[in-house]
Amino acid sequence: METYSDTSHDFLYQQVAERFEHLIEQGILNAGDKLLSVRSLSKEQGISISTAFQAYSQLEMKGLIEARPKSGYYVRFTPRELPKMPSSEQVYQDPNDVSVNEMISMIYNNLTDEHVIHFSLATPDVELIPKAKLNKSFTEALRSTSHGCLSYENIPGNLLLRKQIAKLSFNWGGVFKEDDIVTTQGCMEALVFCLKSVTQPGDTIAIDQPAYFGIFNVMNSLGLKVLEIPHDPVSGLNLSYLQKAINRHKIKACLFVTNFNNPTGISMPDEQKKKLVEMLAEKEIPLIEDDIYGELFFGKNRPLTCKSFDKKGLVLYCSSISKSLAPGYRVGWVIPGRYKQDIIRQKFMHTISSATPTQTAVGLFMERGRFELHLRNIRRALHTQCLRYIQAITEYFPENIKMSRPQGGYVLWIELDKKVNAFDLYQRAIRQQISIAPGQIFSTNGGYSNYIRLSFGMKYTEEIRKSLKTLGQLIRKMQTE
Secondary structure (H helix, E strand, O other): OOOOOOOOOOOOHHHHHHHHHHHHHHOOOOOOOOOOHHHHHHHHHHOOOOHHHHHHHHHOOOOOOOOOOEEEEEEOHHHHOOOOOOOOOOOOOOEEEEEOOOOHHHHOOOOOOOOOOHHHHHHHOOOHOOOOOOHHHHHHHHHHHOOOOOOOOOOOOHHHHHHHHHHHHHHHOOOOOOOHHHHOOOOHHHHHHHHHHHHOOOEEEEEEOOOOOOHHHHHHHHHOOEEEEEEEEEEEHHHHHHHHHHHHHEEEEEOOOOOOOOOOOOOOOHHHHHHHHHHHHHHHOEEEEEEEOOOOOHHHHHHHHHHHOOOOOOEEEEEEEEOOHHHHHEEEEEEEEEHHHHHHHHHHHHHOOHHHHHHHHHHHHHOOHHHHHHHHHHHHHHHHHHHHHHHHHHHHHHOOOOOOOOOOOOEEEEEEOOOOHHHHHHHHOOOOEOOOEEEEHHHHOOOOOOEEEEEEEOOOOOHHHHHHHHHHHHHHHHHOO
C-alpha cells in the first residue's frame, strides 16, 4: 500500500517527480549523479513500482534525467548549466509617436505555411488543445438554447460565461460577480476598448519595454504616444523609472503585462504589483492590465494580478482564452472597475455583442470542469517543453548567449552577441523554413537588435531539435563573420 501523502491534487507520481526536480534545481543532485533504481525507490518511498517508474518517466520527459541501458537512471541536466539572464536596456526617452515597422508584416505573412517552423508564434500547439471536448461543448451550446445560438447576446456578454469567469477570478484573488465583467472578441479587443475609454488622441501611455508588437498598431491607430518603461530581468517593471516618468510627463494611462510578459517571460512579484497599483492610485492614473498568460504558470500557485490590489476601480483587467485554450474562438473579457459603462458603450458602438456560439460553448466548457482539467494538463506540457527547449538551446547556441527563466507562458527571450543582428538572423533562418521573432519588433525605436524571442508552444520533436540546432549554427556563423 502506498503511504506517501500530500494535500495537493497532483497524482502521486507527479508529487514524487516534483521532489526530485526540486533537488535538481537546488543543485543537491547534479548532472551525472546516479539515481536509485526503480525497485529501490519503490521500497524507500513506500510506493508501487509502477508509481516509481512513472515518476522517473515524468523527469525523463522533461529532459532532467536519462535512462542508460543496463545501468539505471542518471541526472542529465541541471539549471546551474543555464546561460546568464539577459541584460536590461534602460535608456531614458521622451514619449514617441508609434511607427509600425514593415518588419512585422514581413515576419507574420506566413502564419499558415505548414512547412515553416513557427518559433515566432506564442500560441499553443494544436495537440495541446482538447479538440473533442471543445467540439462537444460547442454542440451542447447549439442544443441548449431555444434559439440555437442564432440571436444576439446581451451587450455585456453571455451570462453563463461571465459567471464562470467570475469563479475563475477567485484563483488570483478576485471577488467578482457576473455583472462586473464584459466579454469581448479576444483580449486585443478588450485592450482597445479600455484605451478608447480612458484616453484621447495625443495622450501618452506608459507601456512595457520591450512590449508585444501588436500593441504598437493599436496605439498608432488611436493617435497615442507611448513611453516605454524598462524591465528588470528578475523583478519585471522598473517602478522607480516609472515614478520618475510620472513626475516628468503627463501619463494618461498605463498598459502592462504583469504575468509572464511577452517577450521577456518575466512576472512581477506580487508585492511589486501592489506597489504599482498604489503608486498609480495616488495620481488617479488608470492601469490596463493584460493578464492573458496568467493561468499558464509552472509552479504550485497562480500569481496574483494588479486587479487583486485594486481598491479604487482604476485597474481595467483584460484576459482571454486565446493562449490558454482556443485562439480561434476569440473569447475574451474585461473587468473594468469604475469604467464599466464606458466599456459597454465602446462595445455597443463597435460590435454590439460578442459571438453567441463560442461564448456559450466556452461557458459550458468551464461549467463542466473541463477547463480546469485542461489547464492542469497544458501547464505540465508547457513546463516540459520549456525545459526541453532550454536544454537544446544551451547545447546548440553559442556559450555567450543570455536567456530568460520563464516560470510560465510561452516564450524565451534570448540575448545574442552584439555582432548578430536579429533581423538578419531572421532572414537567414526563414530560408531554412524557420521563423523567429527578432528583438527589433518589440520596441518603437528598433532597439534590441541582438535579441530574439523564441516560443516553446510547439511540442518538442526531432524536427524541433534539428531546427534549434540549425538556428544555433546560423548564430555561430554570424558571430565569426
